Amino acid sequence: MDIAIKILQFFLCFTILVGIHELGHFIMARVFRIRVEKFYIFFDPWFSLFKFKRGNTEYGLGWLPLGGYVKIAGMIDESMDKEQMKRPVQQDEFRAKPAWQRFLVMIAGVVMNVVLAVAIYCGICYTWGDTYFSNKDARWGYDFNEAGHELGFRDGDRILSIDGRPVDNVQEIISSLLITEDDRRVEVERDGRAVTLNLPLDDLIAMRQKKGYEGFLALRFPFIVDSTVSAAASAVLKKGDEILAVDDLRGAEFPDYQRYIRSRAGDSVRIEALREGDMVLTMTLPVSEEGLIGVAPRQDLYTPRTQEYTLRESIPAGIRKTGEVISSYWEQLKLIVQPKTKMYEELGGFIAIGSIFPAAWDWQDFWMKTAFLSIILAVMNILPIPGLDGGHALFTFWEMISGRKVSDKVLEAAQYVGMIVLLMLLLYANGNDIYRFFIK
Structure with a gap:
């Protein structure tokens, strides 16, 4: 049952993140009147769980729960549909639009993930505080x-x-x-x-x-007196006194003092206590046959x-929290690529991600982790790696500043290279999971 709750949280979180990310691409494409051929949650090789068509777009739910995608007409993406690129350019295709519009379409998914994180952190601040x-x-x-x-x-x-x-x-x-x-x-x-x-x-x-x-x-x-329940203890101790030593046992914590006092049942112990930060008291107290000296410790x-935040205060707080998490995660990424830190050895895949969710459902914890993973998805996707949004955006940005469009052959080759790099990273990260969780 515990594993089932973890898995359920993982898939719900993943569905939200991927859905929001792809929705960003979809919305921006539609803003610029670019035809979107498919919008899928999860992947659909060979078949889909269900689908329907509205306008020129096919909407569906795939059976392979490893992500999702939008297929934008006239764009070289992970589908590697090169046949469409051989046909004459249509006005509603991605490749027919100005570079700045294509750039915005590319980064829209990342922006949506950041916006989602901000919205979640704002909601957490308002609902539960920090x-x-x-x-x-x-x-x-x-x-x-x-x-x-x-x-x-x-x-x-x-x-x-x-x-x-x-x-x-x-x-x-x-x-x-x-x-x-x-x-x-x-x-x-x-x-x-x-x-x-x-x-x-x-x-x-x-x-x-x-x-x-x-x-x-x-x-x-420490052993702080909350109340006394015996005449002997009441005569020498009062609420707030801190027990510094019991016989030769000094500088210990309450459980250690408690075990020692029980070992002296039926005898007596010498107590040294601190009162109001500067007065040291010494006394001897009898220990009952039950191993008690008649003193109850403070628990709180x-x-x-x-x-706590008002609705108005939660907005800047959520934005600030998002910025802090982005900065922290970026620092971690920089350390991963530095061999001396050996952090690359701790890269994790789907099992590691799923393991961060608790075995019991907690909405605050769920939304905290969803916001964090949304930021990870945004940062990873904006990296200038072919096959990721950042790689597409980099080529488009180059076109914007140079005025020269990158050829389709270069884009296709870069897409293949990027997919190979991503596949290797995926295999490495999930291989680490298998080693850590099942072999090591």
Whole structure:
């Protein structure tokens, strides 16, 4: 059932993204009175699930759920329909239109994906706001996993800055360590003093490849008194006191203190507590036969921050969020093509994309991922690779500035080269998926 929900989310998201992208091409083509022969969601080799014709356009749903397409008359595209190019040019064909119109048709899909991302982020901001945990609220620091310890972090470290830049959103800590082409310099507060950690790029790459970022850090939960339920505890402790030590156990978290106190059932323990930040108290408390000292801990130590938006405020917030995600993804792309980062080893295909969706349906999470994938689709399609929108747009842009149209033979050859490159990337990315999920 969990896998079914993941698959359903993946296909719903993919259908929305491809449909919107192709709708952009379709609308712009119709604006310039260019004939669109087919508009399909999913591909339809040999047959389609259903189809109907309205005007000159055939609309349909293919059976191969790997994308979708519009077939624009008089254009060399992935259909490689060269026969149409041998016929006399018709006024309603793509090739008959001015270069600037063809350019706009080419980039319309990318623009629609960006517009979709903006609309989704605006809706998310208005409906749910922007919820995050602030690094400023991590007053007791973090616990780190093994990968964090290997990098030099110690439990209790409170992160102050990365490369001299203060970090507010906790999620930015992980992304800053993963998306980098250089060493990182992290300043932490440790035992009341600032300590600088120099993290070599090779160590960060090793951490990323071992997926050490999973559970990299977690908020610490100290033993803070919420209430007292025994006479002995009520006489010496009050709400807000922080337990610093129990016998020789010091600097631990509540679960560790709790386990130790239970091991002393029927005996007594020496407690050291901090009151109002500067008063240290020492006391001895009896431990009941059940392993309790009559103190209830606070459970609500951390509260995420939520920035709420009015309808008017959500629009610039959505635009700003889209810009931030585009910038971040572009930085990742630049790192992928740099061999020293080894990020190319982590390219993923359909399985990796599908795995990002949760096993339980969550509309906020679904729309967040749909907006993110819409931006990925836009950025990937605008790359100047023949076969992608960016490749077509590049040839058209060259015609606009030079006044010379690229020949059909060159376009056909470029289309073949682009399709081969894309197929190789597709095989590589999905091969990585098979290796990571089923072999490694």
